[in-house]
Amino acid sequence: AEWQAVNEYHDILYHKWNGIAKITINRPEKRNAFRPQTVNEMFHAFCDAREDQSIGVILLTGAGPHTDGKYAFCSGGDQSVRGHAGYVGDDGVPRLNVLDLQKMIRSIPKVVISLVAGYAIGGGHVLHVICDMTIAADNAIFGQTGPRVGSFDGGFGASFLARMVGQKKAREIWYTCRQYNAQEALDMGLVNAVVPVEQLEAEGVKWAREVLQHSPTAIRCLKSAFNADLDGQAGIQELAGNATYLYYMTEEGTEGKRSFLEKRKPDFSKYPWMP
Ligand code: 2NE
Numbered sequence: 001a002e003w004q005a006v007n008e009y010h011d012i013l014y015h016k017w018n019g020i021a022k023i024t025i026n027r028p029e030k031r032n033a034f035r036p037q038t039v040n041e042m043f044h045a046f047c048d049a050r051e052d053q054s055i056g057v058i059l060l061t062g063a064g065p066h067t068d069g070k071y072a073f074c075s076g077g078d079q080s081v082r083g084h085a086g087y088v089g090d091d092g093v094p095r096l097n098v099l100d101l102q103k104m105i106r107s108i109p110k111v112v113i114s115l116v117a118g119y120a121i122g123g124g125h126v127l128h129v130i131c132d133m134t135i136a137a138d139n140a141i142f143g144q145t146g147p148r149v150g151s152f153d154g155g156f157g158a159s160f161l162a163r164m165v166g167q168k169k170a171r172e173i174w175y176t177c178r179q180y181n182a183q184e185a186l187d188m189g190l191v192n193a194v195v196p197v198e199q200l201e202a203e204g205v206k207w208a209r210e211v212l213q214h215s216p217t218a219i220r221c222l223k224s225a226f227n228a229d230l231d232g233q234a235g236i237q238e239l240a241g242n243a244t245y246l247y248y249m250t251e252e253g254t255e256g257k258r259s260f261l262e263k264r265k266p267d268f269s270k271y272p273w274m275p
Contacts, residue, residue, distance in 0.1 A: 011038035031075035036089030057208035076122025137197035
C-alpha cells in the first residue's frame with residue numbers, strides 16, 4: 001500500500017490509501033499506552049475517517065517494534081499520568097476519554113479492523129475487543145490487568161467481551177489477569193486470524209480490500225444490527241437511523257417533504273400498504 005500521511009499529530013500516525021484509513025498509536029516507548037492527548041488525536045482521526053466518503057475501512061494498530069525489539073498494539077491507559085480520578089492531560093483535568101473513543105469505534109458506520117502485534121493489554125485490549133474484527137500477529141499477547149493495577153472496565157470491556165468469548169472465559173480473563181497468546185485468542189473467538197508478524201499489515205489490507213468490494217449500505221446496516229443486540233436504546237437508535245436514511249431515499253418519503261414545501265396536502269395514495 002502506498003500510504004499518504006494525513007494531518008500532523010503527536011501521539012498517533014494517520015494515513016489513507018485506496019479507501020482505507022490507518023490509525024497508528026505511536027508511543028512505542030510506553031508499549032503504546034494512551035494518555036488523554038493520544039485518545040483525543042485518535043478520536044479526531046476517526047471523525048475525519050467517518051466524514052470521508054471515500055473511506056470504508058479503518059485499520060487500528062500500534063507502532064513498533066520499539067528499540068528493545070518488542071511490539072505492542074496498546075498497553076491501555078498511561079499509568080504515569082493517572083491522577084486521582086482519571087488520566088490527566090495538559091489541562092490538569094482527570095478524564096476517561098477513551099470511553100468516547102470506544103463509542104466512536106462501535107458506532108462509526110464503517111468497518112474497523114485492529115491489527116495486533118505484541119501486547120494488547122488493559123484498556124488496549126478493550127480497544128481491540130470493540131473493533132469489528134481483529135487480525136493478530138503470531139507474537140500477539142492479550143489480557144486485562146485492571147484488578148492488578150486498580151482499575152476495571154465494566155462497560156463493553158466486560159459485557160461485550162463476554163458476548164464474544166462466553167461468560168466463563170470473560171470472567172477468567174478479568175479475575176485472573178492472565179495473558180493469552182495468539183493461538184489461544186483464536187481458539188476462544190477473540191480474534192479472526194493469526195498471521196506472521198511481518199505479514200500483519202498486508203493481511204489487514206487484504207481483508208479491507210475484500211470488505212471494500214461490497215455494498216456500503218449493506219455493511220452499514222449490518223454493523224448497526226450487530227450492535228443493536230447489546231446496545232439497548234442507543235443500539236436501536238443506530239439501526240433506526242439507517243431505516244430513516246433509506247426511507248429518505250424513497251419517493252414516498254420525498255412526497256412528505258415536497259408537499260410541505262409546496263404548501264399542499266401530501267398524497268400517499270399511490271404507495272401500497274405492503275404485506
Ligand atoms: C504491557 C506490558 C505487559 C509489557 O511488559 P514488558 O515487560 O514487555 O515491558 P515493560 O518494561 O513493562 O514496559 C516498557 C516501558 O513501557 C512502560 C513501562 O513503564 C516501561 O517504561 P520504562 O521503565 O522503560 O520507562 N509502560 C508499559 N505499559 C504502560 C502503561 N500502561 N502506562 C505507562 N507506562 C507503560 C507491561 O508493560 C504492562 O503490564 N503494562 C501495564 C498495563 C496496564 O496495566 N495498563 C493499564 C490497565 S487499566 C486501563 O487501561 C483502563 C481501564 O481499566 C479502564 C478504562 C481506561 C483504561
